[in-house]
Amino acid sequence: MAGQPKAALITGAGSGIGRAVALKLQAAGYDVALVGRRVAELETTARHAIAGGGRFLVAPADVTDEAAVKAAFEKTRESFGRLDLLFNNAGTFTQGVPLEDLPVEEWKRVVNVNLTGPFLCAREAIRIMKAQTPKGGRIINNGSISAQVPRPFSAAYTATKHAITGLTKSISLDGRADNIACSQIDIGNAATGVTAKMASGILQADGRVVVEPRMDVAHVADAVLYIANLPLDANVQSMTLMATAMPFVGRG
16 A cells, blocks of 8 residues: 555535545645546536645446445445545525425425435445455544524425434444544634625524624545545544534524
C-alpha cells in the first residue's frame, strides 16, 4: 500500500457539499469515485480536477437502487484496487408541510434516499474494506443539524437524520474488529444551492420568517478531509459544523 493513493467514494457528488468534498479530496491526492443520479453533473465535477491530484471516476447510480449501488462499488474497486473512504452524502427532503398533510409516498421517498441509501452504500463499502489488504477503512455519514433538533414541518427529513446517528454508531461498533471507523458530520447552513432560500428568509419555530447566516461550503470539505486523513486508530465520532450565528443553540 506504500505510495498508493487512497481511494474514496462520494455519493451526491454532482453538486453542493458532495462536489466540494470531491474536489478537495482529489486535490489532496485521493482517487475519487463520483456517485449520483445526474451523469452530466458528475462529469462537471470531474472536469474541475486539479492537475497533479488523484483520479476521478464517474460512477452513476441511484443510491436507492441496490443493484446500481453494488455496480458502482465494484467499478470503484476494479478501478482503484481498494476503498479507503466512503462519504455518505446524498440526501433529499420534502416540502415543508404539517405532518398530517405529508403523503406517505413522500415519506418513503425521503426514507429511501436518506436512510436506505446510506445503508446500501455502507454495506458495500464494509464488504470491500473487510476483504482488502490491508483491511479497514473509514465511513463518514452526512447527518445534519436536524439529526439533533428539527426545523418546523420536517418530520421525514428529521426522522431519517436521527436514524443516521443510530446507523453511524452501529457501524462504529460493528466495524471495530475489522479496522473500520465511522463518523457523523452534522452540517448547518453550508452555502449551497439547497440553502439559497435561507438568504431570503426561512420559517422559524415561532412562526417568523428569518434570514439565516450561511458559511462557505469549503469549510465542510476541509472538515471531511481532516477526518479522512486521520489514522484508523483515531476517529472523530461526531462533529457539528455550522454557521456560527445560525439558530441552532436555542432553536425552538
